[in-house]
Amino acid sequence: MDASFLSLLQCPQTKKDLRFFQDQLVSQDNKNKYPIWDQVPWVFPEPDHFAFYWQNKKNEFLNFHKIGAQNIGVELKSGKNLSSLTVSRLELLKKAHETNFQNLSTILKSLDQRGDAGYEVTIPSHQSLHIYRKNIFRDWGWETKENKISVDLITEVLGVNWTPARFCVLGAGASRLAMDLHKEFRLPLTVAVDFNPLLLMVADKMLKGERLFLYDFSAAAVEIESVVKLYELKSPLGPMQNFYLLCADVTDLPFKPYQFQSVLTPWLIDILPFNFRLLAQRVNQMLEIGGDWINFGPMGFSHQEEAFNLTRPEVHEQMRECGFELEIEKVSQMKYLSADDEVNSRNETVYVFKAKKIETVAVDGFSYLPSWLTDMNQAIPLSEALKQHQQLIRFHADLFHSINGHVSVNQIAHLFSSHYKLPVETARSMALSVLRQYEESLKRK
Ligand SMILES: C[S@@+](CC[C@H](N)C(=O)[O-])C[C@H]1O[C@@H](n2cnc3c(N)ncnc32)[C@H](O)[C@@H]1O
Incomplete structure (x- = not known):
């Protein structure tokens, strides 16, 4: 494991250095161990519990394809009077389910390592492995201008001379944007963080120059041939040095304080279960003074508490209170998840800003679940x-x-x-x- 990457990390429990030992990361007192799967370290406070959570999600996801194929098999054999056109459509769908089942089982193989049940995992249960599957196709499969448009929009805000020594992308997903920026600006070190193992495992294969094959299912196909489409996922970016993937939770990041000169939050601020202020504090803690926070994405906050569903001027206010000075901003329209044959692409208004850290602020804790759900002896109110x-x-x-x-x-x-x-x-x-x-x-x- 690369020493410069390792030196940024700390044990989430002891807040001290980690070392690489026997294919895992280990705390100095040897008590806490963090696995490395497909060269991606999993650095969560309770990595076993996170693994258990994602293993269950993996089974759900694979079953979706397995049962999908089985049900279509039953429909085909049912003896109902199906036309030859309908039979050919069902056969295409069945093959796509079977292929995805096989290929996803291979991609997700390292998730087979056992984790232990734990109930205090901070991942919202709607976060499934496949929730962002379209992003995988957009990043590595589709013919689309969207990836280039994203880089261009961000470059307008960054300027062409932007070269932070250490750059981190939070919620990087399948990591195309992070890799594009790393390459475009010839960055010395980039860390892409996400907590979704499927996205990171795909990113890892792209980084290694491997090819993957997955079917995309159309939600509203007009022609039989477009019901499913097989995509080859591969990176056009070539070999990449000093780019690292990390499986971790933005809520509780395993970085030593003030390690980065730049942090990007792409399509992230509005989907986190906590409010903007708590994110701003965490980004503040990651950056050295003078470092910049770049944001890119919509303002689709959907907190139950309306006070948290901020608009641009309120974001300014909270940014200032969290130690940032706004340098430049831009509001733009763009298509999201867009490809010629993608029926669900969206038109979005994105807010891009660059803000400089001018002072360090305290970081408030956050607990996703109420205490009676994690301490099972407590009375439920x-x-x-x-x-x-x-x-x-x-x-x-x-x-x-x-x-x-x-x-x-x-x-x-x-x-x-x-x-x-x-x-x-x-x-x-x-x-x-x-x-x-x-x-x-x-x-x-
Ligand atoms: C809307 S997607 C955007 C992904 C990517 N930035 C893109 O533009 O395609 C949000 C991403 O944030 C990740 N994410 C959400 N909450 C997270 C958390 N608490 N810690 C780490 N990653 C998180 C999701 O797994 C997903 O990849």
Whole structure:
């Protein structure tokens, strides 16, 4: 493992140096060990728990393709009167599921190493392995101008003479942008951080000049041939020195303080589970004084707490409070995840800024989960929201349990009307709405 990369890292538990020993990173007291899979170090406070989380997600993802292929196999064999065109479309889909199952199993092989169950993992459960699969195709498969447009937009803000000694990209995904900038500006050292192993494993293969084959599924194909398309993923960038991938959580980064001269947050600020201020503090802690924070991406914040869904002037305000001085900014329109045959590409307004760190600020802690979810001996608070949820769940449970093959909706409505002290009409419309949703859900993909 490269010494200059290793020297940036610290043990998330002891906050001291890490050393490379027997294919892993180890804390000085030998107590904490961090695996290196496909040359990507996994430096989380509890790497085993993170591995366990992603192994489950891997099984979910592979099952999606396995079961997809099986179900189509059943449809093909069902003896239904399928036209030869429909048979050929189903066969294409089946092959695509089978190929992706095989190829993804190979790409994700190192995730087979065992992790231990742990419940305090900070990854939001909607973060699946495939949530950003389109980004993989955009980065390494599609014919698209989007990657070049992104570099050009950022270059307008950086200027052509930008050459930080140490550059870090947070939420780098499959890492095309990070690699493009590393190459374009001939950077001496770049670290690309993400917590999604699939994206990093693909990035690792691209870095090594390997080729991968994956099918992309169209959400709204017009022609049979465009239902699925096989892409060869490969890097056009050639060999790359001093570019490092790191599997870590932006919430709790394993870097020694003030190691970087530049940090980029591409399409990240609005999708994190914590607010902008907490991110700004963490970026501040990564940078040396005079270092710059570059942002690129939309302002699609979606926090439940409206106060956190910032606009540009509020971002300025918080940036200043977190030790940054805005140097230059630009608002631009661009297509996101765009390719000629991509039906789901989006038009986005992106906010690009460069801000200089002028002072160091304290970093507030962040806990994603409430303490009663991580300390299982703590009482679970009974909030108003939870009480409402209980009522809803009770209604659903009673409704589905009352179905025994003999009762009708009208009989259930009368039963519930007297049980819940509701007018019969209200009980009927509640029961109908739940049962309709259930029936409809069976018909959708
Ligand atoms: C919207 S995607 C953008 C990816 C990439 N920057 C791009 O433009 O294609 C957000 C990325 O942030 C990563 N991410 C989200 N939360 C993270 C966290 N707490 N720590 C590390 N990576 C995170 C996701 O895995 C994903 O790759």
